[in-house]
Amino acid sequence: MSENNPYYPTYGEALSAFAKQTPDQIALRFGDRTTDYKSYDxxxxxxxxxxAAMGLSKGDRIAYFGKNSDRSVELAMGAARAGMVFIPIIWRLAPKEVEFILNDSGAGVLFVEPEFADQLPFSGNKILTDESFDNWRDAQATTPVTTPVGAQDALLQLYTSGTTGLPKGVVLSHHNGTHFRPLMKEHNIYWYCADHGDSMIFAMPYGHIAGVGTALGAVLGGQELIIHREFDPALMISDVEKYRVKWLFIVPAALGIMLAHPDAAKADFSSVKGLTYGASPIPLDMLKEGVERLKCDFAQLYGLTETFGTVISLPPEDHKPENIKGREHVMKSAGKPMPGVEVRIMDEDLNPLPAGQTGEVAIRSGCVMLGYWNRPEENEKALIGDGWFRTGDAGMVDEEGYLYIQDRIKDMIISGGENVYPAQVESALYGHPDIADIAVIGIPDEKWGEAVKAVVVAKPGSELTEAGVIAYAKEQIAGFKCPKSVDFIEALPRNPSGKILRRELRAPYWEGRERAV
Structure with missing residues (x-):
């Protein structure tokens, strides 16, 4: 790699490099607190x-439960330097779900924000991420860490909602993330590799790859990371102006909320060079409004936790109004493979399919995970050899190389950027004494893209209500996974083998729409 395009095999090496190059540059902003690169390092x-003083060693798991903060970002980098594996847990999960993750991962210590501390059953070391965290950190030795950490060592373990109801720990290496930046620079994918010193806002949930991946990625380019505890449209608008922010990452639902905020009308967005978005395609009307108001480049990102995030992108040139006319169909695609990424569409026997035919999307890239934690059978299904990973998404690649996601083989619902698996919601609701049968589907929602709907068969003689079903769900699972509405029917449609025909249930709600998955 060139001097202007360095490759850092590990995140710790990148941090050390920028601490030497620009020690006084701001690395992290969080509220009134700032941390320069020398202090960050x-x-x-x-x-x-x-x-290490706690008795933990290379490969041990370090869990965090809370929202975004400078302390949580420092914690991830400290774990990386120690050769340990960081597990940020989605704070919106229910206590039962968090307990499963803590037990499954075998985490040796749990760092937790004070507001959540009493909710979590954990018998091991627990440290609050308030002032006591600063006191603990500042009391530790400053001697250089001698533990050898390599590019292929595990860095993150992120839990995805399991299609069978149990979350799976996706284990990602340093290399999965670090190898990508030099490739992006080499091919001028400028919307995915901000320059040294550029400012960017980090507001996506930390327990997602889009959250922790953004936070860690800022180190690879020596950027200034402006951390928001969670998405706040007024704060985002204010900080863009205050800090002359160059880069934003947001989900379309959040962009819509920001553009509709009263402060947006008079906001100065002139510093913004680019906005990337993910989780779902952007409606054309929202794109037109966004381009008109922000006057910056837009790019769509598609990826999975298992691929350390982005592997496909719809570039800025395909978002420009003058280029869209007559090619509106391209805006419905996920985009084209990023440099170093191969895409294959496969049939049920894993044979490659030609352009224009729909099958399962497979990815081959240096981004592909090390595997699922303690899930040998899942790994055998997903990692099929020669570097290929089965995504579980159904898609088609056209003659120009654009990937179109047709549906989700795993039936996943995306609501406001959050992944919801019907099987997990169904499993939680099956315990209700008045539910005989249930199916969960995603239906259109103008604000969140999709909303969770439960289709319920009540037991004879019961007086089950929509409110009762939703209230029961809230006791079992995270609020964002709970049904927003409930339909009652006499019997669920099934095929001869007994499988629920979800397409049949979804059809009335998606009629006349091209489903944005």
């Missing part, structure tokens, strides 16, 4: 030494 070393 020192804190990562202290955290690594503090974890």
């Amino acid at each position: 020192l804190h990562a070393t202290q955290i690594a030494n503090g974890l």
